[in-house]
Amino acid sequence: MRIHLTSVFVDDQAKALAFYTEKLGFVVKDDVPIGADRWLTVAAAEDPDGTRLLLEPSGHPAVKPFKDALVADGIPATQFAVEDVQAEYDRLVGLGVRFTQDPMAMGPVTTAVFDDTCGNLIQIAHMAG
């Protein structure tokens, strides 16, 4: 068994698609209409056949209070790997992305946390060496 799909609840799929592709640099894997929503997935440009991220609509009434509470406390919805957290931080800040936690080195791990503008916080991380 392996993880081939994971998901984040996004407030607006069109806005999420723009953010995840234009700012984060992911590529679209699936974009299929399902009623008013879409089966919309993205993957890493350098690993297009790798794990897909489903940009899932947050229409269910339980989702908003759940996301709001996590965001208020600064808790990320998921984590993405990058080569260099500081470099990615600088690049994203340049694109107007808001961070709730600046890059922080803790032993072998460096992390930072940003707002995906679709109701989630996302953590980026790299391991030293």
Add this chain to the structure above:
Amino acid sequence: MADVFKALADPTRRIILDELAERDGQTLFEICTRLLMKHGLASSRQAVSQHLDVLESAGLVETMREGRYKFHYINTAPLEPIVERWLDKSKPNGRRHPDENPPDKRVR
């Protein structure tokens, strides 16, 4: 004043203040991460949240909502009465006990 001493009596709460002094304006998540990664304190988020409530009641921590996020800031103002009460600021090193060595002979 009693609240300040109570708040400072707990070592985890003192570490939280240390971390906020190092970088002011942290989310609950960042504070928990620092306690775990830098200090090996695997306190639950609920426990850390309760520590923050005690610090906030004592006026040592202030929370500010910024949009959808909540950040915690250190406030050292409640510590000033402690300084006023026991330290004599007119002397460079504070008031010393008469038995104590004069400043030029003190071991640093």
